Amino acid sequence: MPLNVRGYAAASATSALAPYSFNRRDMRANDVEIEILYCGVCHSDIHQARNEWHNSLYPMVPGHEIVGRVARVGSKVSTFKAGDFVGVGCMVDSCQHCASCAEGLEQYCEEHATWTYNDTDRHDGLPTFGGYSERIVVSDKFVLRMPDGVDLKTAAPLLCAGITTWSPLRHWKVGAGSRVAVVGLGGLGHMGIKFAKALGAEVTLFTRSPGKEADARRLGADHVVLSTDDAQMKAVASHFDFILDTVPHEHDINPYLLTLRRDGALVLVGLLGPLNPPANAAYVIGGRRTVSGSAIGGIAETQEMLDFCAEHGIGCDIEMIDIQDINGAYERMLRSDVKYRFVIDIASLRKAA
Template identity: 45%
Template structure:
């Protein structure tokens, strides 16, 4: 695939430069290593953790991974985190998925094989895979680095039509993934690999609206809901120099929000706090994964400002035309981000020392973790240690 535009060219040049840089241990040291490298490019069956019904009960299951093509990279997955989208999909909230279902679109691992035409990676590099693994590469949106909005159909990382191998795609709750280099992200050495996995969805989902609506230092930024997405929104906006305020339904998270750098944090049932904050925000992001009345938060916006919904994917509740009209306020939506922008949030996080706050679990704890996420017990991402599989 080829994409035009300076951003895309700069992105590929950076990848080529990284691939050309020396990397300790990346060179093949022996004929045995060369043989292993070749074997890693072959089609294989790998261990995964799958659910076969909407109960969300996971068990080990073997899945097939395709042979690596000339532009493919083979990644041995080390860490994969649990997104609320995984739970919605597994439970059939967005329509019945194809079973067996192997979720996971926040994964980081080590490159163990590269196709003959790959320029961004070499063996031994760290790489990540996010919410999508392919797009047409030719439509207006793809050429604008908006692959997530591909007009000919984005291939998502799991439960999506696999246009290369047939069947459906399988995600990161597995030992290995094969993906075209255009959809693999460079993970800098020396970072907390487990803490970087959630950047591949939670990070980019909250970073993209911060970028698009051009949040500036000193501006007042509201975060509604502080779970997996919300806590990343706080950390990223604080690093941007914004004045961050959190609204949560969980009292224990107020102290956490301030520890992450928020200037203020409130229960959204606090009527006095809501009154005090009327008309004070330059930008707000709602990360709550279910519908709720949004007008009380729209009322907190300044004139001409925007509340961006990145959480609830069902019909929006409670927005009212009259007050929105008087304040000329906008209610907008946003969904993940393109590959170049996802690389940007990874690089931004590395530069500012940001990573997700997480609890490391083993694959046999996935079922239990799903329940805890639904019960709001996660603090703030469950990350599966695939090296313990």
């Protein structure tokens, strides 16, 4: 029978998130029911809750950086058992038969991946609700195992911020000897620095804020370049193999393109929208440079990332909050007043609203 759970939801684009009770769908044979312990707060939660991408479905329970404990499993599930610590990221299903799914790249499913929230279940048409809630029911193929040694609290944002930066670093084969730059030091950027450094790269942060240098070096950056300083930018012309651009709003990528060596790549992971101003084709053609993009990562790749984090002691820098503080957290995120990711303690749902 359906599972009634408590959570927090947005009722409209202009309303604050508030307590909300709803039913999770019936368990299927290949499903896993998860008691949610922690849920990261992603900037895309704000975009979706406020309908900034013009595709929002209400009521909406956000949250796609979920860590919890298996409560029960369906009759055909053999890879998980009650009590296992697990995670769920941005996807809860896909077609499972297109070329992208066959290659373990479910995020590019040619029939549209099913997102953890603000979507509809591909089997029964019911809305999907996210991790700002007590429990979730997910297909076993989209459940990640939390390896021993991972801090569950700091692991929650790995399921979006972590994999979003890990996937392009792996795809473009960043490793020992690579010269990598990260644009922006936020939830994505701080993980990009940690991962690139752990993979053996020489890491530089591009920033407009001189005050971020100390933190960037603490996170693993070897160098910091002020992108507003012409002399510093000229000093790194044609220097980098790879640039990870994590900035989520419109900005000029052209100065960064000139810091790429021949055959270098700038990969966008933060901006969902037009480039303004546009990329200068002369800068691309003149060095056979590439401007590309990357979306989260597949399930196998996400598990690889979690295992790497356990092996290297990597987690997100977080600030824990109660769910009753979520609206204030959204406002603080818009002011960049968090280092570097909020994580909700879902046990706080038991408190009086």
